[in-house]
Amino acid sequence: MTDQGAHGFDTGTTGITGSAGTAAGTERLTTRETAALLGVKPETVYAYVSRGQLSSVRAPGGRGSTFDADEVRVLARRTGRREPLPAGGADLVFRTGITLIDQDRYYYRGVDAGELALRHGYEEVAEWLWTGELRPGVRFSAPAQALVAARRAVEALPAHSGTTDRLRVAVIAAAAADPLRFDLSPASVLDAARGMIPTLVGALRPAAGAPDGPVTGSGAAPGDGPDGAGRAGTGPDPADPDPTDPGIAARLWPALTPRPADAASLAVLDTALALLIDHDLAASTLAVRVAASAHAHPYAVVSAGLGALEGPLHGAASGLAHRMLREVVERGGAAPVVADHLRAGRRVPGLGHRLYQGEDPRARVLFTLLEGVPEAASALAAAHDVVSTAARHVPLHANVDLALAVLSVSAGMPAEAGETVFAVARTAGWIAHALEEYAERPLRLRPRGQYTGPPPPQAMPAPATPPASGSGSTHAR
Structure with missing residues (x-):
């Protein structure tokens, strides 16, 4: 290759x-x-x-x-005269050319990310972040073998498994189906990424009552059928888009809700995917950089990101905002719901972000688009009610979780839908960070621990005393 x-x-x-x-x-x-x-x-x-x-x-x-x-x-x-990284500080600083967050705005490669997401679809933004080349209409194709393996693995999971469980299993199955996964050259990593993302989306089960396939287009993209290539890069050139391919957002929609997607709602989802591709060094992205530093292959890198994303303080935050917003809609106002959170000493979901003093720019873009979706009117009004009500007590602004909640509540999606959108979107950003880290010195992310245990030398530990007979121990079973 x-x-x-x-x-x-x-x-x-x-x-x-x-x-x-x-x-x-x-x-x-x-x-x-x-x-x-x-x-x-x-x-x-x-x-x-x-x-x-x-x-x-x-x-x-x-x-x-x-x-x-x-x-x-x-x-x-x-x-030739690059400044050295800070040494001995509490924070590890990474050089990255992907995302800059500055003065309540954020930029992809120096371009305003909100404006970019409004003008270009998810795949276009991802491809541009990876390669530096904008390819209008670019589409990603799932390799047939990987898609079959991922779907079979996901179908073997218990019915109560969450979406993140399915994505984690799907990426492992896709890795097993790719014999070239250990090739870390940029070309091979990009081939893997272009096939991995549609494979993850294609492995998700349709929502109950949803049609089995994308909401528009032919229902299958190049490489999804039995004649598909074993690796995305050996299929159609991503720079030569297939006009019948509906794209990632349209493929993802049926996995999120049984309701048909109108053009405006699908545009919101596509824009959300593009907005969420990267956000500097979030916890999951840091996990990705560590894995890539050890030269883990791209599937393992994404698996590391998904593992960190599943934490309740990261990916699950959007689900909390969904449940809160749905309660506001059902109760007809934000005051009693916000009061319940404050009385219990809980933070109000969907408000505030440690990196922004004002409104999260991602939320601002999505709120503007949601104004053009008639079905989102009540949920959008509820979100604004939450912000204004909470502002009487805590001066916090809306973040992207609240905007995702408006989309998920208005479209009849489950509470975990925002986490699913986040995981699919961020996969592209994780790949971008992996590409950067592969070019760095291997295993550079090796901090030293500060030992706080007993000082050596200590006596050898004595064997534990076996429990008395009849004590109820199951040790001998």
């Missing part, structure tokens, strides 16, 4: 300085030439693109990408 097919890099040795370079008026370099000038491997060039430190342009004819020689030389000078 070459670098060219999956992410557009051409590792050839011929510089693009002829007609294409002359026409543009600038000298263009191939990936290999760029790597040589920077003194790094070609894979690291991709990491610089992922961090936003280099820009790439697809070469004429679509064969690989080229880089501005002047920009490369500036980067070479800058990296």
Whole structure:
């Protein structure tokens, strides 16, 4: 497998300085030439693109990408005197070119994430974060073998299993079906990612009463059927979208609710997926970086993220907001519900975020879109009532969990729907962070523990005294 097919890099040795370079008026370099000038491997060039430190342009004819020689030389000078990371501090700082959170706004690769999500779908934003190239209409395809394995594994779970349980099992099954999972080259990782995300979505059971398939389109994307490729990257080129493919949001909708999706509601879901791709170093993303530092394959990296996401203080937060908002709708007002939370000493779900002084920008975008969904009117009014009622006691603003709750309550989704949306969306961000970490020094995330046990040397421990006969112990069974 070459670098060219999956992410557009051409590792050839011929510089693009002829007609294409002359026409543009600038000298263009191939990936290999760029790597040589920077003194790094070609894979690291991709990491610089992922961090936003280099820009790439697809070469004429679509064969690989080229880089501005002047920009490369500036980067070479800058990296030669890179400032060291802080040492001895309480926080471990990561260099990342994916997300910046600053002054109540957040940016993907320097671009306002809210505006980006409003203009481009989830797959487009994910592909751009991974490769630095925007590909309108891009669609991801599930490899047939991986999808079959994931569905079989999920079907074997108990009926009461939650969505996160199913996603965790599905990613393990997909990994087992991919013999190339240990190839950590950027091209192979991207191939895996483009197949993994639709596989996870395709493995989810439809909601009770929902049609078995995406809400629009043909019902199957390239690679989903029996003739699909064993790896997404060996199927259709993601830069050549299939107009019949409904996309991830449309495939996910039937797993969330039996209600049919109108265009406005589906747009909200697609935008939510794009908004939630990344949010700097959340707990699950940190787990991903640690796993990637040990060179775990991309499926294992995503599995690590899902494990951390399942904590009640992370992914489950949206479910609390859902239940609270549904109660507000049922009781006809936020005052008694907010009062119950305050009386019990509980925080009001869906309010406040440690990284924002004002309203969560993700919530602001989704609230605006939800105003165009008639079915969301009562839930949206309830959310605004919660914010205004709680503000009399605690000056907190709405966060994205409350906005997701408006969507889930108004569309008849279960309480765990927000966590499902979060997990699917964040998978793309986890892959972006894994790509960055693979380019770093392996096993660099190895902090030292501060020992607080008894000082050595201690006497050898004595064997425990066996329980008396008839004491009720089951040890001998």
